[in-house]
Structures are given as C-alpha cells and as structure tokens.
Amino acid sequence: MSGVEKSGLQPEVAWPEASRRVDVLVVGGGPGGLIAAREMATRDRGLSVLLLERDRAIGAPVRCGEGVGSGGLSEFIDPKGAPWVSRKITKVIFWAPDGTEVRVAEGDVGYVLDRTRFEPALATEAGLAGAEILIGTEATGLRRDGDGWLVAVRGGGREYVIRARLVIAADGVDGMVARWAGLDTRVPSRDMESCAQYLLTNVNVDQDAIYLHFGDNVAPGGYAWVFPKGGESANIGLGTVALRAGGRNARQWLDDYVQSYFPTGIRVSYTVGGVIVHPTIRRTVTDALITVGDAAHMINPLSGGGIVNAMKAGRLAAEVGVAALCAGDVSAARLERYHDAWMTSLGDDHIRFHKLKDALSKFDDSFFDKLAKTVNGIAYEKRTLRRIFGSALMHHPTLLPVVAKYFV
Ligand SMILES: Cc1cc2nc3c(=O)[nH]c(=O)nc-3n(C[C@H](O)[C@H](O)[C@H](O)COP(=O)(O)OP(=O)(O)OC[C@H]3O[C@@H](n4cnc5c(N)ncnc54)[C@H](O)[C@@H]3O)c2cc1C
Known part of the structure; x- marks a missing residue:
C-alpha cells in the first residue's frame, strides 16, 4: 500500500483485498461531510455509513471566520442557546475603502460559531444516527471496483483498503478524492483567495455586529472581516488574490491591517487557508461518487462563505445518494440529479455572483x-x-x- 500516494496521478500498483465493506464512505469531517453522514444514516438506518477525518480532531484546527447566516444554519441545527455559538449577530456594517461606515442590515442576521464545538455537535448527531466516524484516518487513494470504489486508507498505525458502494468526496479546499476519480477540480489562480486570520483579544468592536472592509489598500481582490467572538475578542482576517497583492502574502497584508486598525489587539491565535471563489465544478458526480462543499467549489464567490453551502450540498448528496443506493443504481447518469438540483438551488447563482465579482x-x-x-x-x-x-x-x-x- 505504500505505493499509493496523495497525488493527482495514482501509481499503478497492485491493491490488496478490501478488509472492510461499507455502503457509504464519506471522506472529510467538515460541515459538508458531517451533514452527509448524518442525513444518510438518518434516512436509511440499514445503510453502513463510515466517515473518515484526516485531522486528529473534528472541528480543529479552525481555518475560518466562523460567520454564518441564521436562515441557512437553522435548516440544519437549532442555534438557540447552543454552546457552539460564540455570538449572535444582529448588525452588518460595511467599511468603504476610505473608512466610511455603512450600516446595511439589522435584525436576525446570523451567528459567529465556535467551530471547535460546532462540528463535534454535528458529529455527535451523525454518530447517534448510526454513522461511524474515524478520526486521524486519511483516504490516500481510490480505485474503481465493479460498480463501487476501493479506497486506500491510512490511520491508527495501519494501511488498509475499504470497499464502498458510494463515496462522498467532502475533503475540502485541497481535496484530492474527486480528482482521483477523474473529475476536474482545478482552480484558476485568479479565483483562489489566500486568507489569513488572527483571533485578537483586547479589541473594542460592537460584539453584535460583523464588519466587512473593502479596498485595494486593505485586501486587494478580497476584503477584511471582523467577526466578534465574545468578551473583547474577534476573528480578524482578510483574503487577497495573489495576482493583485503586489507580491505580498495575506499575512503581511493582515499585519498591516491590524497595526492600522487594531493596534491594541493581542494576537492569541493565527490561521491561514485558501478560499476558492470559483463557480461549482462542471461535473460534481461520476459513477458511485458525489463531490460536496469546498471540494466541489460550492463557496459563494462574492462572500467567500461556504459552511452552509457545504451543509446544503451534504444534505442533497444524502437525498440523491440514498435513493440511488436503494434503487441499486449509483451510475453517474443517476447521480446527475444531485448536480442538477445543486445548480438550480445555488450553483447557477454562483455563476452570476462570480461574474459580478x-x-x-x-x-x-x-x-x-x-x-x-x-x-x-x-x-x-x-x-x-x-x-x-x-x-x-x-x-x-x-x-x-x-x-x-x-x-x-
Ligand atoms: C480563513 C478562512 C475564513 C473563512 N471564513 C468563513 C466564514 O466566516 N463563513 C463561512 O461560511 N465560510 C468561511 N470559510 C469557508 C469555510 O471554512 C468552508 O467553506 C467550509 O469549511 C467548507 O466545508 P467542507 O465540509 O466542504 O470542507 P472542510 O470544512 O474543509 O472539511 C474538509 C475536511 O476533510 C478533511 N480531509 C481532507 N482530505 C482528507 C482525506 N484525504 N482523508 C480524510 N479527511 C480528509 C479535512 O481535514 C477537513 O476536516 C472560510 C475559509 C477560510 C480559509
């Protein structure tokens, strides 16, 4: 198994027999994969659903501003009094490049989550519904096997192969599973935003508001955000597009930003990550495989928000996937229903948002x-x-x- 590498091209080596068989293998324990697993297990308790997460913890490390809209979130889980809510947000404030403040919304706007607790809450629901979750366990390769897939897996100090009737590729922004299956997940460089974010304490912002700051001198090609986390803390980050960033990386832009606008802020954690501001990939499905969330470029290209979108895609994948498994037909032709429904609900809007951006x-x-x-x-x-x-x-x-x- 050591010949199976994490690259676009998989080496031609003999694969051992599958040591385990499941109906559904979900790769990735982010919001998309967790909702897919929860919904699959809930819809059909007879299905064996296994989710793999490469990291050692569900929900960490956090690479996210953690902001979500109320309506979208509430479709999946009740935020009222939930321990995974950092702040309820009732105001949205834009800052123009020259600092002019524009208040654009007031009311039940959304939430700033604590993803280190949010995703474990989703995982608990998935587990209670009957899905099995393996953490510190990574998919390292994929090979077609009859009408399903063999998936090479590394975790718990061993390497083995799992056979799945259906694979859900929910492995995020740098996911490889869909590419291994032959789908085109490349991103034009102009559509990849590099983001950097600090969790700052000792910042004086309205804890009921999120702030979005635009300008070529602030975050070229993207924007800066201030999302309150309670007390006197906030996630303060920005995204830039490399082609417009004058040779400076997102961290350098962020350090300048913090110095200018939050000079008293105390840095307590730091994260970097990519956000794909590109419309949904042209084909999100192939035989016995559905791509979900960031792995399928399902982020809103204008806002860069992808948490709720990934959950919506996970739910849709469960709906279409369970029906296909029950019908004994997981062919690409059947799974196209997922792609079509996604494009109708959000994908076509994302094409328009991308052009508008x-x-x-x-x-x-x-x-x-x-x-x-x-x-x-x-x-x-x-x-x-x-x-x-x-x-x-x-x-x-x-x-x-x-x-x-x-x-x-
Ligand atoms: C700096 C930053 C700020 C952001 N802010 C916001 C925001 O405020 N609001 C918002 O809505 N969105 C935000 N986003 C985007 C948001 O984080 C993503 O859209 C969302 O997490 C997508 O969910 P997902 O389930 O598709 O993927 P992910 O959450 O990325 O989950 C994928 C999971 O798959 C795992 N994985 C990858 N490969 C393998 C493998 N081979 N085997 C097993 N597991 C694997 C990864 O470890 C990861 O846990 C931000 C992103 C960044 C980088």
Missing part, C-alpha cells in the same frame, strides 16, 4: 467610497436591498450594465 473588481476604490456615501444618503430605516440598488444605479449609472448583464 469580476465586473466589480474593475471599479476602483474611489467609486466604492462614493457608493458608500450614496447609500448613507438613504434613511437607515428605509435601507432595504432594493432601495440601495435603486439609488446606487441612479447615482452611479456605470453600474447599470453590470447589474443588467448579471441579474436580469
């Missing part, structure tokens, strides 16, 4: 400074999305072709 990237900072002032001219209580758009179009007609092209 591209179009907006052509406007410079002074345009967004003026736009912020225009929006601030609308009375706060009348600041609905429709009015903001209407007023922005009236005062900045250069936006018209952008909006017309991508939203009409």
Whole structure:
C-alpha cells in the first residue's frame, strides 16, 4: 500500500483485498461531510455509513471566520442557546475603502460559531444516527471496483483498503478524492483567495455586529472581516488574490491591517487557508461518487462563505445518494440529479455572483467610497436591498450594465 500516494496521478500498483465493506464512505469531517453522514444514516438506518477525518480532531484546527447566516444554519441545527455559538449577530456594517461606515442590515442576521464545538455537535448527531466516524484516518487513494470504489486508507498505525458502494468526496479546499476519480477540480489562480486570520483579544468592536472592509489598500481582490467572538475578542482576517497583492502574502497584508486598525489587539491565535471563489465544478458526480462543499467549489464567490453551502450540498448528496443506493443504481447518469438540483438551488447563482465579482473588481476604490456615501444618503430605516440598488444605479449609472448583464 505504500505505493499509493496523495497525488493527482495514482501509481499503478497492485491493491490488496478490501478488509472492510461499507455502503457509504464519506471522506472529510467538515460541515459538508458531517451533514452527509448524518442525513444518510438518518434516512436509511440499514445503510453502513463510515466517515473518515484526516485531522486528529473534528472541528480543529479552525481555518475560518466562523460567520454564518441564521436562515441557512437553522435548516440544519437549532442555534438557540447552543454552546457552539460564540455570538449572535444582529448588525452588518460595511467599511468603504476610505473608512466610511455603512450600516446595511439589522435584525436576525446570523451567528459567529465556535467551530471547535460546532462540528463535534454535528458529529455527535451523525454518530447517534448510526454513522461511524474515524478520526486521524486519511483516504490516500481510490480505485474503481465493479460498480463501487476501493479506497486506500491510512490511520491508527495501519494501511488498509475499504470497499464502498458510494463515496462522498467532502475533503475540502485541497481535496484530492474527486480528482482521483477523474473529475476536474482545478482552480484558476485568479479565483483562489489566500486568507489569513488572527483571533485578537483586547479589541473594542460592537460584539453584535460583523464588519466587512473593502479596498485595494486593505485586501486587494478580497476584503477584511471582523467577526466578534465574545468578551473583547474577534476573528480578524482578510483574503487577497495573489495576482493583485503586489507580491505580498495575506499575512503581511493582515499585519498591516491590524497595526492600522487594531493596534491594541493581542494576537492569541493565527490561521491561514485558501478560499476558492470559483463557480461549482462542471461535473460534481461520476459513477458511485458525489463531490460536496469546498471540494466541489460550492463557496459563494462574492462572500467567500461556504459552511452552509457545504451543509446544503451534504444534505442533497444524502437525498440523491440514498435513493440511488436503494434503487441499486449509483451510475453517474443517476447521480446527475444531485448536480442538477445543486445548480438550480445555488450553483447557477454562483455563476452570476462570480461574474459580478469580476465586473466589480474593475471599479476602483474611489467609486466604492462614493457608493458608500450614496447609500448613507438613504434613511437607515428605509435601507432595504432594493432601495440601495435603486439609488446606487441612479447615482452611479456605470453600474447599470453590470447589474443588467448579471441579474436580469
Ligand atoms: C480563513 C478562512 C475564513 C473563512 N471564513 C468563513 C466564514 O466566516 N463563513 C463561512 O461560511 N465560510 C468561511 N470559510 C469557508 C469555510 O471554512 C468552508 O467553506 C467550509 O469549511 C467548507 O466545508 P467542507 O465540509 O466542504 O470542507 P472542510 O470544512 O474543509 O472539511 C474538509 C475536511 O476533510 C478533511 N480531509 C481532507 N482530505 C482528507 C482525506 N484525504 N482523508 C480524510 N479527511 C480528509 C479535512 O481535514 C477537513 O476536516 C472560510 C475559509 C477560510 C480559509
């Protein structure tokens, strides 16, 4: 088994017999994989569902700002009084490049999670529903076997092979499983944002608000975020696109940002990670395999949010996958239903958002400074999305072709 390497091309070596057989093998214990496992096990208690997580803990290390919208989250788990909520968010505040503050929403906006507790809560639900979870266990290769897959696995000090009737590739932003199965998961470099984030203490921000800060001098190609974590702490991070970042990495941009805006902040943890701001891959399924979440580029290309999207995809994969297993047909033709349903619910929107992001990237900072002032001219209580758009179009007609092209 040592010849099976984690690369796009798998070496041609003889594989040992499978030492274990399962109906469903979920690779990846993030929100997408955990919801897929929970929903599969819940829908059909007779199915054997096994989830592999490479890291030594479900939910850690955290590579995330941890912000989610209320509506999407509540479809999956009740956040009321949950120990995995760091903050309930009731305000969204934009900062224009020149620092102009624009308050755009107030009410039941969302939550900042504690993912070190959130994902274990999902894992518990998956486990109680009957799914088995192996941590510190990694899929290292994949090979077709009849109408299912052989999956090479390393964990617990041994290497072995599992045979699965259906594989769920939920292995995240740098996942290889879908690629091993022949799907095209490449990302154009302009659509890969490099992110860096500190958990800072001793910062004085409104703990009920999330802040999003735009500008080429702040985070070229992306934006900076401030997501409160309770007490006087916050996740403060930013994303940049390498082609626009002037040869400086995200950490360097972040250090400047923190120095300028949060000079008293005390750094208590640090993370880096990639966010794919690219529409969903063209094919998310092949025979006996479904790709879920970041592994399928299902992140919202405008916001960079992917937690709820991954959960929605996991649920959809369970719906389509369980029906296919019951029908005894896990062919790509049958699993296409997953791809089609995803594109109809969110994937097609992501194509539009991706084009919009591209179009907006052509406007410079002074345009967004003026736009912020225009929006601030609308009375706060009348600041609905429709009015903001209407007023922005009236005062900045250069936006018209952008909006017309991508939203009409
Ligand atoms: C800095 C940063 C900030 C972000 N902020 C936000 C935010 O505020 N809100 C939001 O909604 N989204 C945010 N995101 C995006 C969000 O984190 C992802 O979209 C989300 O985690 C995707 O879930 P997933 O289940 O698809 O993948 P992941 O959460 O990445 O889970 C994949 C899992 O698969 C495991 N794995 C990988 N390969 C293997 C293998 N071969 N075998 C076994 N296990 C494997 C990994 O260890 C990982 O645990 C952020 C991302 C970054 C990098």
